[in-house]
Each structure stands twice: as C-alpha cells, then as structure tokens.
Amino acid sequence: MIDIAGVSRSFGDRQVLDDVNFRVESGRMTGFVGANGAGKTTTMRIILGVLAADSGTVSLNGQPLTAGDRSRFGYMPEERGLYPKMAVLDQLIYLGRLHGMSTAAAKASATGLLDRLGLGERAGDHLESLSLGNQQRAQIAAALVHEPIALVLDEPFSGLDPMAVEVVLGVLQDYAAQGAPVLFSSHQLDIVERLCDDVVVIGGGKIRAQGSREGLRAEHAGRVFELDLAGSAADAGWVREQPGVSVTHLDGGFARFETDSDEAAQAVLTHAVQLSDTVVRSFAPVTPSLAQIFREVIQ
Structure with a gap:
C-alpha cells in the first residue's frame, strides 16, 4: 500500500x-x-x-x-x-x-x-x-x-x-x-x-x-429511481400523483423520478406491483457515472 x-x-x-x-x-x-x-x-x-x-x-x-x-x-x-x-x-x-x-x-x-x-x-x-x-x-x-x-x-x-x-x-x-x-x-x-x-x-x-468505484457512485446517487412497466395497460403516468415524488422523465410505461424518502420510492414500487394487467419489468435506483460525479465535486 x-x-x-x-x-x-x-x-x-x-x-x-x-x-x-x-x-x-x-x-x-x-x-x-x-x-x-x-x-x-x-x-x-x-x-x-x-x-x-x-x-x-x-x-x-x-x-x-x-x-x-x-x-x-x-x-x-x-x-x-x-x-x-x-x-x-x-x-x-x-x-x-x-x-x-x-x-x-x-x-x-x-x-x-x-x-x-x-x-x-x-x-x-x-x-x-x-x-x-x-x-x-x-x-x-x-x-x-x-x-x-x-x-x-x-x-x-x-x-x-x-x-x-x-x-x-x-x-x-x-x-x-x-x-x-x-x-x-x-x-x-x-x-x-x-x-x-x-x-x-x-x-x-x-x-x-x-x-471505491461503487462506493462513490452510491454516495452521490441521491434518491433517483427508474420504473419500467410492461403489459397491455402499462402506463406510468400515475407516478406523478404519488406523494413525495417528482417525475423527471415519463414515456408510456417508463418513469424516472426523484423522491424525498426511501419510503416514497417503496410506495411507488408497491403500487406498481398491485396493478392489474401490468408487469414490473424493472425498478432500480439510478447511480451516477464517474463523469457526473466529477462534475459535481469539481464545481
């Protein structure tokens, strides 16, 4: 070392x-x-x-x-x-x-x-x-x-x-x-x-x-999530109505959003799982790239 x-x-x-x-x-x-x-x-x-x-x-x-x-x-x-x-x-x-x-x-x-x-x-x-x-x-x-x-x-x-x-x-x-x-x-x-x-x-x-690479990404991740729904009734527009949630991108069954708490993010997932005729294809936090972290810490 x-x-x-x-x-x-x-x-x-x-x-x-x-x-x-x-x-x-x-x-x-x-x-x-x-x-x-x-x-x-x-x-x-x-x-x-x-x-x-x-x-x-x-x-x-x-x-x-x-x-x-x-x-x-x-x-x-x-x-x-x-x-x-x-x-x-x-x-x-x-x-x-x-x-x-x-x-x-x-x-x-x-x-x-x-x-x-x-x-x-x-x-x-x-x-x-x-x-x-x-x-x-x-x-x-x-x-x-x-x-x-x-x-x-x-x-x-x-x-x-x-x-x-x-x-x-x-x-x-x-x-x-x-x-x-x-x-x-x-x-x-x-x-x-x-x-x-x-x-x-x-x-x-x-x-x-x-x-560590992953540690830095987690440290600077914030609370940004992506939800991707599939199925005949897949529409993520309802995410905008969830408490503590701010949608930054919406496209059919796909939504990227920020939350004010981990509980708010969990509530979105819980609601998505309970929808009929819809499957949760993916739900995950968005981690920043090294380039994004670099810009953030150098400013």
Whole structure:
C-alpha cells in the first residue's frame, strides 16, 4: 500500500498541492482523475521522488518510502522517454539491466511483455518506426520490464485504440492480482470507471472525492429511481400523483423520478406491483457515472 499523507507543494507563490491525502491499496487499481493542472502529475512525481514535497510524507506498507523502494517502482511519465532510434527489445533489456537484472532475466521479461502487448514481431524495430499506439505499448513495457513492486502510470491509455486498451488492461490487472498497488491517471473517465477498483478525484490541488468505484457512485446517487412497466395497460403516468415524488422523465410505461424518502420510492414500487394487467419489468435506483460525479465535486 502506498500512503500519501498531508502532501503539499508550491512553485513560487503558486500552491499546486494542498494537504493531499489518499491511499493506493495493494492489489487494487486506483484511477487518479482531474482536469489539466489539477495536480496529478506533481503528485506522481513526488511519489517517485522526482520532486520533493514541501510538507507531508509518502510511505510504502507503513514505512517511509526510500530511494531503494522507488527504484523498484514502475513509472510511466507524462513525457515519454524511450530512444527513437534504438530497437524496442534492446531498450527494454537495457532498462532492465539499469534496475539490476541480469541480461538473461531482462531479455526474458522484455520478450514476454512484448508478446503479451502484441509487439513480439516488432521487437527488433526502432521505436520511431512504430505507430503512436505501439510506441505507447512499448512505453508501458518499459515501466514493467523490471517486475516492479508498484506501478505509477501517467496517462497509460492515451492514444490506444479499444483493442489495445483491453490488452494493456489485462497486463496491469495481472500485476494488481499479484498484490502490487497500481495508480494511474487518465482523462478518459469512461475507461477509469470501467477499469478501476478505487477512484481519487483531485481539483485545484485538493482531493475532492475518493473511495471505491461503487462506493462513490452510491454516495452521490441521491434518491433517483427508474420504473419500467410492461403489459397491455402499462402506463406510468400515475407516478406523478404519488406523494413525495417528482417525475423527471415519463414515456408510456417508463418513469424516472426523484423522491424525498426511501419510503416514497417503496410506495411507488408497491403500487406498481398491485396493478392489474401490468408487469414490473424493472425498478432500480439510478447511480451516477464517474463523469457526473466529477462534475459535481469539481464545481
């Protein structure tokens, strides 16, 4: 587990991070989201020791994070840093060696990663000859080649098509399944919502929301429900007459509505079940998307 506690950082008179606190749990994928300039990259650089915090601490499994620990992290920076005129496999072996691996171990790890990421046939090609999406895959392999104990990835899905996203996701999930904490930033909220176990939202250098994906959705759900009726007499217009209910959308047997209490919602369901010649096809609370939560907490 990576624990970021009370981290603040300023550049001159501009405060970029203000008392940032969150955890990246072992074995879980944590999405780190925020607008441009929100503080994501600065936070990641402090975790990796590229920048120093003005105050606060970063710890690993309850112990202060050391340079030795950081050398065993996998880091994918916002600014991609591989050599364009060097063969992909050779670069990965070189990076593995820099992390203390033997040549044989680095080659085995690099070859396996390139195969899993769909680059096995391009291992001998120079990086600059690859498409931007394949260069991105190679950069991900570079972060993973030394078999890191934790991953910190800045926009790892940028430039990847949907199939490539699935491939990369499978590789990252394997690392998380082995117990590694995985933190990645992304502007693609739909991907974060689908892939992450936990989400941290930052805005203006402050943490605006954090928690499990489902926990955040439940926390921000409110009391909005959808009722869908079927049958020859299916008509949900009666919902407008129910006490404590405000209908926001009505279409035949379908109604979306807000209530002032859970009891009011239950009364709607009870009434629907008792209708003759009508079947309740579905009744459920409406949970917000991550994009909706993001807009709510950033405002």
